[in-house]
Amino acid sequence: MSPLHATPVGLPARITEHARTSPGALAVYDGRHSLTYRQLILCVRQLAGILSASGVGPGNAVGLLMPHAVQTVVAQLAVWWAGGHYVPLDPDYPAAHTVAMIRETGTVLTVADPELLARCPAPMPGPVLELAELPLVPLAEELRDVPAGPPPYDPDTTAYVLYTSGPTGRPNGVALTSRGVELMAVAAPCSPLRAEDRILFHSSMAFDAAAFEVWAPLAHGATVVVCAGGRPAVEHLATEAVYLGVSVVFLTTSLFHHLARQDSALFMQVRTVVTSGDALSPLHARRVLRARPGLELVNVYGHTESSTFATAHRVRDEDCDAPPPIGLPLPGVGAHVLDDLLRQVPRGEAGELWLSGPRLALGYVERPELTAERFIRPAAGSGRAGAARADRLYRTGDLVSADADGVLRWMRRLDGQAPVQGHRIEPGKSSTRCTCIRGCSRR
Incomplete structure (x- = not known):
């Protein structure tokens, strides 16, 4: 696992430091x-100045209707530079x-690609800034009044809001923090x-995996490789990976x-595959590992x-004689296997998985009741051994067990939802077709 940097400084500051120490290193490529x-x-400074002049400031939400492109990475970072999320x-x-999102x-501005904007069946509510391609070398005078560095780091500010089906079947906006996304990116x-x-x-x-794909490489001075022309069809993914x-x-x-x-030839190209969303098939995992013994899966x-x-x-x-485990907690995460009374269950027994730590989201946008239901603060002195170790717990709704070494194995959902390719779907609820990659048949 990646080592956790001792002092959180914020992703904009980390990326700025890479620009100072390795200015010619490749950051984004398509x-x-x-x-x-x-x-x-x-x-980023150039676009942040335009956003600031358009009314974006600390605490403001900015909608991004953008394609897979170099300028999309610039736009995300520029929103943070201007103080927004x-x-x-x-x-x-x-x-x-x-429109509901x-x-x-409370989005104050939507930054939109002109072609995508033209596809929208209804006008976007509120101001819209159309952004096509960016100049690679901004004019010096355009940067005169733009701060040379990012705003002061506040770990508890909202970094971005993602919408998930959540525990109600209704889309819920999850407010992720600057500290949470930095921990995710640094501790890959x-x-x-x-x-x-x-x-x-x-x-x-x-x-949510897109945040890993963008911020983990930039946190480490590596390269974000953007699929040219948008998300590739399934059959072209390996070709794109080799080409890029x-x-x-x-x-x-x-x-x-x-x-x-x-x-797929993809597994012969890459050194590491990170996979998540459903129970991993031991048959498929073993097949890939035996064909490519050096692969990190x-x-x-x-x-x-x-x-x-x-x-x-x-x-x-x-690991492939049975469904592979989901492993140990990553840095910045506490994992607690608890019973119905929030007491730690013995190793080897099944219990509900609750998460804690600084990676947790602030909660759900404009959903105080749901936030209180899913994010709880155990009462001090309650005697609940599992709950007492954390200031705040997030209820996952997943039944798991932990072996003698604390390695977790996923068993099933407890709330009737089905984990479908990374999305939690309730029985009887429909969902929009997956857009993780063109040609993917999941819903």
């Missing part, structure tokens, strides 16, 4: 366009859903990321299974509410 770390910061808007969402989050669930690594950004921005020189990739469990059945478990990832386990051949 096969045609590229930005070094120095160019990235210059473009971003709300990804997926162009495949129903118009009513998008904008209004519920795989072996330490290196400056020469290239991590594929192919997930929808509205899917990808070394690390995140795959939903269903997509991993699909590529494993095809004996990491089975990850988490919720949007825990800043994407909470536990991780490197899968080896000997």
Whole structure:
């Protein structure tokens, strides 16, 4: 696992430091366009100045209706530089859903790609800034009044809001913190990321894994590799990965299974595959590992509410006699296997998994009752051994067990929801088609 940096400083400051120490290193690349770390910061400052002039300030939400492109990475970081937080808007969402997200989050501005904006069946509520391609070298005069550095770091500010089906079937906006996303990016669930690594950004921005695909490489001075022309079709994913020189990739469990059945060349290209979303098939995992013995295959478990990832386990051949475990908690996460009275259950026995620690989200936007239901603060002196170790707990709704070494195994959901390719879906509830990758059949 990646070592946890001792002092949180915020992702903008980390990326700025890479621009100072390695200005010519490649930060973002899509096969045609590229930005070094120095160019990235210059473009971010330029766009942050435009956002500030458009009324974006500390605490403001900014909608992002953007394609997979270099300028999308710039836009996300520029929102933070201006003091705001971003709300990804997926162009495949129903118009009513998008409008509700904008209004519920109090978005003051939507930054939109002109082509995607033209596809929207209804006008966007509120001000819209159309953003096509960015100049690679901003003019010096355009940066004159823009702060050279990011705003002061506040770990508890909202970094972005992601919408999830959640425990009610109704989309809920999850407010993730600056500290949570930094911990997720710095303490990656795989072996330490290196400056020469290239991590594929192919997930929808509205899917929580996209945060890993963008911020983990930038936190480590590595390269975000953006799929050229948008998310590739399933059959073209390996081709894109080879063409772009990808070394690390995140795959939903269903997509991993699909590529494993095809004996995809992707596994011969990359050194690390991180997979999450459903129970990992031991048959497919073993098939890939035996075909590619040197591959690092990491089975990850988490919720949007825990800043994407909470536990991780490197899968080896000997793990594949049964469903591979979901592993140990990542840095910044506490994992508690509790009974109905929030008491720790003995090792080997089943209990509900509750999470704690600084990766937890602030809660649900405009949903105080739901926040209070899912994020609880155990009463001091309650005598509940499991609960007493944490100031705040998040109820996952997952039944798990822990072995003698604390390694967790996922068993099933407790609330009737089905974990479908990373999304929690209630029986009888429909969901929009997955947009993690074109050609994926999951819903």
